[in-house]
Amino acid sequence: MGRFTAFGRAAIRGRAPWAVTAGALSSVGNLLLSLTVARTESIDGLGRFALAFSLYVLATGLSRATVVEAVLADPDPASVPAAAERTVTLGLGCAVLILAGGFATGSAYLVVTAVALPGLMLHDHVKTVGLGLGMPRPACLREALWTASSGVGVLLGLLGVIGPVAVFAVWAGTGALLGWAAAATYRYRITPGWRLDRAESRAAASFGMQFLFTTGSAQLAVAALGASAGMAVVGAVSLGRTALGPATLLVGTASSLIIPYLAGTRAAPGPVRLRAAVRACVLLSGAVLPPAVLVLLLPAGLGAAVFGSNWRHAAPLMPLLALEVLLSGLALVGFAGHRVHGAGFRALLLGGVLGVIRVPVVVAGGLLLGAAGAAVALLLMALLSAVVWGISYAALVRGTRPVGRHRIGTAHRSPPTGKPADPAARRTVSPGSR
Structure with a gap:
């Protein structure tokens, strides 16, 4: 039984409780949103919502792979605030593609996603960096605020005051506003930019492709x-x-x-x-x-x-x-x-x-x-x-x-005698x- 309690000991060490708390708060808001859309939309409309939400998840994951994880791997006072501009650039690029798809298919969910996407990606960027670099409390507070504001939209939707697209817009809009506000508070660069040399850009692109595949x-x-x-x-x-x-x-x-x-x-x-x-x-x-x-x-x-x-x-x-x-x-x-x-x-x-x-x-x-x-x-x-x-x-x-x-994460395979470990x-x- 002692071995079975290792999970309990691990759960109270380091930043795991904060990561779980932030994830739980985010999941509660997402669950309330999904339930409200499911109750008030047709099955086709629910599919359009699911596609839009899936593209949001894809875009934020791409940002983590190409930008955020590099910051966490090698943080320094210059790279942390400068990295946000790359997230904004990625967000704008993804938003253009999603907006074109929204107009082509007549999906209001895709249009809302495109408008809010750069701010939503900034919100995820600031949250992930905060959790990774030892600033978890503000990240959890923002998640709580986002969940509470989403709950207001959900309540209005369930009461029939606003429609499901508007409920989604409340969720996306408040998340985006929190992202822009948090980035400005930490003095992150929030104008589009890249500021990586060719080798660094190739590395970022390779990790992005790795994520997509x-x-x-x-x-x-x-x-x-x-x-x-x-x-x-x-x-x-x-x-x-x-x-x-x-x-x-x-x-x-x-x-x-x-x-x-x-x-x-x-x-x-x-x-x-x-x-x-x-x-x-x-x-x-x-x-x-x-x-x-x-x-x-x-x-x-x-x-x-x-x-x-x-x-x-x-x-x-x-x-x-x-x-x-x-x-x-x-x-x-x-x-x-x-x-x-x-x-x-x-x-x-x-x-x-x-x-x-x-x-x-x-x-x-x-x-x-x-x-x-x-x-x-x-x-x-x-x-x-x-x-x-x-x-x-x-x-x-x-x-x-x-x-x-x-x-964790370093190589542990013993190399053959006289040969260096494979980088x-x-x-x-x-x-x-x-």
Whole structure:
């Protein structure tokens, strides 16, 4: 039982509680927004909302990969405020593309997203930098303010005072305003700019492409699914994932606990490290199963009361999507093991291959069988990811010798005698690249 309490000890160390708090506040606001749109929109409108939100997630993730993670890796008084201008530049570029798509498809959700996107990306930039560099309280306060203001919009929407697009505009607008205000408060550069030399720009572009082919492929799959199978398919899958929001949140925040837990066994023999990974899978599954099963046991009437009339489109998909969430947690453990052992190139290769496969598989499932086919495809990809990451981590553990405790993310594979360690082994990729 002592080993099973390692997660509890890890949860109260360092910045993990603040990261979990910020993530929880953000997730509450997003969940309230999604529930309100689901209750007040048609299934096609829900799909348009889901596409817009997915593109927002894709854009902020791209900013983290190309700008924010470089700041956290090598912070200094000059680079931190200057980096914000690159986030603004990326935000404007993405906003132009999304705005064109919004006008072309007549989607008000895309237009609102485009207008607010630079500010939303700045909000995520300032929050992530604050959490990473030891300024968590202001970040959590801004998340609380954003959630509270979103709650006002949600209340007005549920009362019928404003429509679902306006509720979305309140959420996006307040988040954007908080982003601009926070950046100005910290005296960040908020005019468009880049200020990187050619080598640094190439490095930023490579990390951006890495994100798009790995973690970002999930959002690209949503966009491709909407363009090919229709917005109703995206709406049904999106509502199912919204219902599983608490379980998804647990998986999303688990990496901050799993990585130090596995790192604690890095000096142990291979079988001990494998048993630690298995225990992590059991603990995470035990945490994810109760909220997932609770959603599966919802009576049809209660589901419709909570999620609106669109629930009938999502209810048949729930067993498949619940299993997908559970398997994604198992894949996360395997990925975390690669991160702990510094197997950056290996993780990048596996994540890239899985990402390239994910988009056509999900699109094919949606085209063949609609929402049910898309859910089956997502489940198959989650199963494949869990198996691939698990087998790869087991092989990695068997092929490395125990080492002492070093900084997470550095290389630990012992090089052949007389040969230096491969510098590429020190590369890391973003958590969730699976």
